[in-house]
Amino acid sequence: MIAKTILIVDDEQRTRQGLKKTLDQWAVGNYEILTAEDGKAAWEIFRSREVHLLITDICMPEMNGLQLLKTLRTNEQKTVVLILSGYPDFEYAQEAIRLGVVNYLLKPTSKKKLIEAVEQALEIKAANERIEYIQKVADPRILQMEENTPLKLPIKKAIQYIHEHLNDSITLKRVADHVHLNAAYFSALFKEQTGLNFSEYLTRKRLELAKSLLLTSSLTVDEISRKSGYQTPKYFIKVFKDYEGVTPSKYRKSAAVKFPSV
Numbered sequence: 470m471i472a473k474t475i476l477i478v479d480d481e482q483r484t485r486q487g488l489k490k491t492l493d494q495w496a497v498g499n500y501e502i503l504t505a506e507d508g509k510a511a512w513e514i515f516r517s518r519e520v521h522l523l524i525t526d527i528c529m530p531e532m533n534g535l536q537l538l539k540t541l542r543t544n545e546q547k548t549v550v551l552i553l554s555g556y557p558d559f560e561y562a563q564e565a566i567r568l569g570v571v572n573y574l575l576k577p578t579s580k581k582k583l584i585e586a587v588e589q590a591l592e593i594k595a596a597n598e599r600i601e602y603i604q605k606v607a608d609p610r611i612l613q614m615e616e617n618t619p620l621k622l623p624i625k626k627a628i629q630y631i632h633e634h635l636n637d638s639i640t641l642k643r644v645a646d647h648v649h650l651n652a653a654y655f656s657a658l659f660k661e662q663t664g665l666n667f668s669e670y671l672t673r674k675r676l677e678l679a680k681s682l683l684l685t686s687s688l689t690v691d692e693i694s695r696k697s698g699y700q701t702p703k704y705f706i707k708v709f710k711d712y713e714g715v716t717p718s719k720y721r722k723s724a725a726v727k728f729p730s731v
Contacts, residue, residue, distance in 0.1 A: 477504045478511040478525040508532030520548045527554045538568040549594040606680045608673040623648040624662045683721040690717045
């Protein structure tokens with residue numbers, strides 16, 4: 470199954486075909502390489518599917534490369550962009566950088582330089598996707614705590630146990646027993662170390678799991694509620710809405726990629 474798409478946009482057919490041939494040989498089936506003859510045709514592709522990397526010329530009829538980039542940014546398209554142009558114009562380059570282009574190569578370029586630039590751009594895309602995923606899924610309070618707070622060994626072990634049993638019926642006493650502490654002492658120590666009481670931490674971690682499943686799976690809300698440790702979907706939906714401000718279904722829809730018309 471092809472997971473990533475690279476789009477080449479250039480009004481010169483020979484150039485398009487040459488770039489596509491080079492990248493097809495490099496990709497060995499791991500990327501789908503598409504082509505378009507100008508910005509307008511490229512935008513139609515963007516409206517129908519996700520493009521992970523755009524390689525575009527600047528000077529083209531109908532809609533030039535910079536106009537295409539402006540359209541993408543206006544419509545919140547998050548593809549990474551590589552310019553491959555025969556025009557070493559400083560103003561073009563400056564505007565391209567302002568629009569978020571990750572590299573600006575001059576024609577003609579070698580196959581080696583092209584592939585190096587493509588690999589670098591795809592690494593940037595992967596990093597951006599990881600950041601975006603964390604921003605959508607991670608609970609900010611837990612993220613801050615996990616990154617900045619040194620934890621004592623019993624709390625580290627408790628948190629690991631929680632992470633491994635999110636879909637089980639977890640109780641404070643069960644976790645306290647697991648780390649060989651009195652339940653009352655464990656409760657106080659957990660709050661002191663994490664800044665959250667046990668039940669709130671457990672809820673936030675379960676909701677992180679639920680958000681991840683909503684974004685990355687086709688499971689129903691009922692199935693996700695069970696996998697997140699909730700006995701009934703009704704209670705899961707209530708808790709989710711209390712924390713996120715929307716129902717699980719609306720959260721999933723709001724995170725979906727949309728292609729507005731222009």
